[in-house]
Amino acid sequence: MNNDAIKTPLRIEADYLIETAIDPMQAAEIMAGEQSSGTFRAVPGETPELKARAGARVERLVALGPVDAPSLPGGTKGTSWTRAEMTLSWPLDNIGPSLPNLIATIAGNLFELKPFSGVRLLDVRLPAAFAQQYSGPKFGMAGTRNLSGVYDRPLVGTIIKPSVGLSAQETGTLVSQLCDSGIDFIKDDELQADGPACPFEDRVRAVMAAVDRAADKTGRKAMVAFNLTGEIDEMRTRHDLVSDLGGTCVMVSLNAVGMSGVVELARHTTLPIHAHRCGWGALTRDPMLGWSYPAWSKLWRLAGADHMHVNGLDNKFSEANESVIASAQSLSDPLFADAPMRAVPVFSSGQTVRQAAGTLAATGSPDLIVTAGGGVVAHPDGIESGVMAMRQAWDAAMQGVDIAVYAKDHAALASALKAY
Amino acid sequence: MNNDAIKTPLRIEADYLIETAIDPMQAAEIMAGEQSSGTFRAVPGETPELKARAGARVERLVALGPVDAPSLPGGTKGTSWTRAEMTLSWPLDNIGPSLPNLIATIAGNLFELKPFSGVRLLDVRLPAAFAQQYSGPKFGMAGTRNLSGVYDRPLVGTIIKPSVGLSAQETGTLVSQLCDSGIDFIKDDELQADGPACPFEDRVRAVMAAVDRAADKTGRKAMVAFNLTGEIDEMRTRHDLVSDLGGTCVMVSLNAVGMSGVVELARHTTLPIHAHRCGWGALTRDPMLGWSYPAWSKLWRLAGADHMHVNGLDNKFSEANESVIASAQSLSDPLFADAPMRAVPVFSSGQTVRQAAGTLAATGSPDLIVTAGGGVVAHPDGIESGVMAMRQAWDAAMQGVDIAVYAKDHAALASALKAY
Numbered sequence: 001m002n003n004d005a006i007k008t009p010l011r012i013e014a015d016y017l018i019e020t021a022i023d024p025m026q027a028a029e030i031m032a033g034e035q036s037s038g039t040f041r042a043v044p045g046e047t048p049e050l051k052a053r054a055g056a057r058v059e060r061l062v063a064l065g066p067v068d069a070p071s072l073p074g075g076t077k078g079t080s081w082t083r084a085e086m087t088l089s090w091p092l093d094n095i096g097p098s099l100p101n102l103i104a105t106i107a108g109n110l111f112e113l114k115p116f117s118g119v120r121l122l123d124v125r126l127p128a129a130f131a132q133q134y135s136g137p138k139f140g141m142a143g144t145r146n147l148s149g150v151y152d153r154p155l156v157g158t159i160i161k162p163s164v165g166l167s168a169q170e171t172g173t174l175v176s177q178l179c180d181s182g183i184d185f186i187k188d189d190e191l192q193a194d195g196p197a198c199p200f201e202d203r204v205r206a207v208m209a210a211v212d213r214a215a216d217k218t219g220r221k222a223m224v225a226f227n228l229t230g231e232i233d234e235m236r237t238r239h240d241l242v243s244d245l246g247g248t249c250v251m252v253s254l255n256a257v258g259m260s261g262v263v264e265l266a267r268h269t270t271l272p273i274h275a276h277r278c279g280w281g282a283l284t285r286d287p288m289l290g291w292s293y294p295a296w297s298k299l300w301r302l303a304g305a306d307h308m309h310v311n312g313l314d315n316k317f318s319e320a321n322e323s324v325i326a327s328a329q330s331l332s333d334p335l336f337a338d339a340p341m342r343a344v345p346v347f348s349s350g351q352t353v354r355q356a357a358g359t360l361a362a363t364g365s366p367d368l369i370v371t372a373g374g375g376v377v378a379h380p381d382g383i384e385s386g387v388m389a390m391r392q393a394w395d396a397a398m399q400g401v402d403i404a405v406y407a408k409d410h411a412a413l414a415s416a417l418k419a420y
Numbered sequence: 421m422n423n424d425a426i427k428t429p430l431r432i433e434a435d436y437l438i439e440t441a442i443d444p445m446q447a448a449e450i451m452a453g454e455q456s457s458g459t460f461r462a463v464p465g466e467t468p469e470l471k472a473r474a475g476a477r478v479e480r481l482v483a484l485g486p487v488d489a490p491s492l493p494g495g496t497k498g499t500s501w502t503r504a505e506m507t508l509s510w511p512l513d514n515i516g517p518s519l520p521n522l523i524a525t526i527a528g529n530l531f532e533l534k535p536f537s538g539v540r541l542l543d544v545r546l547p548a549a550f551a552q553q554y555s556g557p558k559f560g561m562a563g564t565r566n567l568s569g570v571y572d573r574p575l576v577g578t579i580i581k582p583s584v585g586l587s588a589q590e591t592g593t594l595v596s597q598l599c600d601s602g603i604d605f606i607k608d609d610e611l612q613a614d615g616p617a618c619p620f621e622d623r624v625r626a627v628m629a630a631v632d633r634a635a636d637k638t639g640r641k642a643m644v645a646f647n648l649t650g651e652i653d654e655m656r657t658r659h660d661l662v663s664d665l666g667g668t669c670v671m672v673s674l675n676a677v678g679m680s681g682v683v684e685l686a687r688h689t690t691l692p693i694h695a696h697r698c699g700w701g702a703l704t705r706d707p708m709l710g711w712s713y714p715a716w717s718k719l720w721r722l723a724g725a726d727h728m729h730v731n732g733l734d735n736k737f738s739e740a741n742e743s744v745i746a747s748a749q750s751l752s753d754p755l756f757a758d759a760p761m762r763a764v765p766v767f768s769s770g771q772t773v774r775q776a777a778g779t780l781a782a783t784g785s786p787d788l789i790v791t792a793g794g795g796v797v798a799h800p801d802g803i804e805s806g807v808m809a810m811r812q813a814w815d816a817a818m819q820g821v822d823i824a825v826y827a828k829d830h831a832a833l834a835s836a837l838k839a840y
Binding site for chain 2: 101
């Protein structure tokens with residue numbers, strides 16, 4: 001999308017997919033009331049002037065047609081249900097440019113409203129004041145390339161596997177192997193943070209020693225996303241340790257920490273934030289409830305997430321490829337005309353050499369990170385071949401050569417195609 | 421529940437409701453693998469010793485019977501689907517007693533797993549180390565009674581209405597009226613925090629002046645829950661302002677701030693935390709996805725929430741009364757045998773005089789807060805009658821007198837019964 005296409009609204013705007021047994025416009029007006037000055041009955045102070053000043057407004061309603069049965073239980077009883085898309089808007093003066101209060105407003109007490117048998121937040125557009133309050137990703141793709149030394153192709157990465165159970169020293173040994181194999185990017189699993197079995201500080205020291213040793217040989221330092229998910233002071237301390245030891249990335253589980261914690265980390269960090277979305281399924285898997293990825297990820301981009309997980313093509317989860325592609329593409333949509341705040345899409349989950357061409361076709365750009373766990377470390381000829389095969393698969397994709405053809409004179413790729 | 425009934429586990433335990441097209445035990449094992457040492461294929465380092473040490477375990481599986489169609493899209497294809505309840509356990513050593521990392525573990529990358537067409541977290545039990553790391557509610561019911569001076573009956577409260585749109589001075593004027601009417605408890609709406617139209621500091625100063633003026637007359641200070649939802653430093657500053665001005669409660673929107681932010685606030689606070697659950701519907705409204713209230717609220721109780729919203733009987737939302745009752749009752753279930761960490765249930769949403777008897781019957785105790793917005797301020801005879809009617813309704817309930825009988829010589833209640 002061209003930046004010029006972005007029109008920065010004066011009011012906060014949110015789009016919803018709704019389903020209701022009553023007149024959709026009436027339902028929309030109820031939501032607008034509940035999410036601003038109204039309550040279930042008229043109260044003395046809600047004057048027309050106050051409503052005009054502070055009330056939410058229904059800006060748009062497009063009926064999508066009827067459905068046979070309600071998607072969610074508990075809604076107003078009826079005999080037919082209509083779906084619609086609608087847009088609500090709020091005056092910025094109600095909450096100011098505050099991300100936590102934005103969440104309470106656009107995604108607060110509305111999913112349970114009785115007139116609805118479905119409510120899903122589809123998108124959000126924000127006044128320019130939010131771009132003054134929050135600066136978005138500090139690094140994005142350009143900064144990630146500068147820190148990792150990887151240009152003109154995706155960063156090929158992996159996840160420490162087994163996810164949990166390795167000691168700090170064992171993790172360091174594995175990272176040594178990975179770095180010697182030419183990997184660009186390594187991340188902790190989201191299940192590995194700072195447990196007694198593998199303390200954060202011990203792990204970072206062992207891993208950075210391995211990274212530095214490899215960099216002395218190869219001249220290139222693999223980017224490692226250390227999972228610092230935790231309480232506020234813990235995250236600051238862990239970040240500073242990574243930074244002091246020359247690390248180049250930190251990882252955080254967005255839903256586990258929450259918005260205020262991630263904003264605090266983003267204000268503090270001098271390293272890219274690799275944002276993990278674990279828990280996301282609870283917010284999105286029902287297609288008539290919760291959040292769409294474009295709306296949800298916009299808030300985290302604004303908060304400062306540099307790398308955003310988007311799942312992967314042909315993933316081991318329940319998400320369809322079209323949804324993965326739409327998510328990845330949405331990260332390039334500018335948040336503001338003069339502050340696009342683009343985040344780097346991270347493809348993961350069951351990734352092997354087989355998804356390279358499709359992923360590139362979907363994104364139209366090599367500005368991405370791909371992480372393969374089993375897809376790298378379970379390569380039948382070992383980790384080095386695992387990394388090489390992933391690089392070869394992406395070389396083939398970027399040259400527009402069929403992977404099977406390319407494999408004919410690339411042994412690691414050929415071996416991977418047999419295994420995966 | 422008797423405290424003695426609580427068995428504190430050595431491992432982290434979580435119960436799930438699942439639905440799957442494959443063998444439920446196989447599905448359960450896949451979830452255990454994904455949420456610990458496994459990935460989609462065997463990796464070199466996942467030895468039997470490592471699995472035994474770090475792997476999640478299926479502790480229990482109870483089949484509940486078949487269903488005709490999958491509840492959620494994207495799961496493994498099949499011809500029949502089985503529901504089951506299952507329990508997973510994890511060694512504490514994987515993550516240590518960390519609430520954010522607990523969330524990433526028990527409610528992380530599992531809602532999207534392909535073998536499942538339904539995954540809902542039902543309950544959680546935690547090793548004693550969590551009770552050492554987190555101290556739970558600092559005030560609970562006893563502290564709330566001491567600060568508000570209300571004993572042996574529920575705190576009768578209201579919400580500032582209109583929710584948004586009043587200036588700080590207008591809010592102060594409304595609070596004056598409410599205090600003069602004998603209200604016990606007042607809360608900001610979750611949509612009102614620190615917007616330019618009603619800045620937090622101005623509002624707290626105006627409201628506390630009103631509270632103090634009334635207390636000079638009546639000898640009792642209404643408890644006001646000021647919504648300090650925001651970023652970390654903002655919440656600390658706002659808390660300190662409330663405390664400095666003699667306020668006795670702060671309110672935070674849990675889902676908007678997130679766990680790390682709420683933990684930080686809880687460590688800092690010298691006042692009860694009134695915990696708002698706005699956004700909760702997205703996590704719970706699909707009965708085969710997300711979180712149950714008992715599991716979700718346990719984590720916030722551990723973090724330090726004193727007052728937990730549970731919706732209300734006959735509410736304006738889509739939640740059934742049985743669910744509301746189960747939620748309220750769960751807040752009394754002890755988290756640990758020697759650290760019950762009980763939270764105060766807050767009943768709200770469309771509450772009027774009509775729900776008093778039913779609510780008391782459900783909780784079996786007057787240890788609760790009830791907040792009525794329109795149910796107080798929209799009373800036809802004015803706010804004073806609105807407060808009086810709510811008090812009378814609860815007096816009747818606690819005396820076991822039918823509300824219609826009690827209304828015969830209680831005019832405010834009689835009037836409320838006509839209006840609501």
